[in-house]
Amino acid sequence: MTATTDPLSATFAALADPTRRAILARLTSGESSVTELAAPFDMTLPAVSKHLKVLERAGLIERRRKAQWRPCRLEAGPLKEAGDWIERYHQFWEQSFERLDEYLDEVQQEVRDRQGGAQRKESEGGSGR
């Protein structure tokens, strides 16, 4: 369906993995080597490199050539577009929480009505005695 992945899809796909999200979180403290990035994970270097390639293709990290090593650096730019897309739905998630509130109100009202009905029945029963 998407032979050439659009940038926004590439960003979301790159974020759809907990290891890749953890790598981005780690890079917020500064640039890092692949070995350093791999350390917290129970993963081989090639497995980590594969994740880095996905992040790099999405433009979320940059790998520079620097003497003997290739430090990775966070490039948060594409996250802005992703955040902007999600932000358009702000009012809808608020609506869904409002719907939940309304539903809870209805349930509570129903409970109160039933209790009221039960009390009326009781007092009617009392007056008839």
Next chain:
Amino acid sequence: MTATTDPLSATFAALADPTRRAILARLTSGESSVTELAAPFDMTLPAVSKHLKVLERAGLIERRRKAQWRPCRLEAGPLKEAGDWIERYHQFWEQSFERLDEYLDEVQQEVRDRQGGAQRKESEGGSGR
């Protein structure tokens, strides 16, 4: 690595496709049948149904049983968590734009320095005449 997909990964994976994002955008106008959702796309109903299943598993849509049809409704709740995750990187995309600004300033300064140097050389050459 992720045999059981975590909710946040499921949300981002569901968003990593332009058709699925278009379906969500369409549902902001209200609930809709699968046939109505499929109309703008050059796609078979089974192909659209497959996308709806991905969205449903991620909790981004809800499909109700309603007489003869199963209308789809947007459930924006999971987008809040995704937006919150991205929002943490706000300062970093601002930094990356600042870095770009700094780089452009440096380039402009270099150009000015060169022009200044060229002018000095010219005037030195003039005084030596």
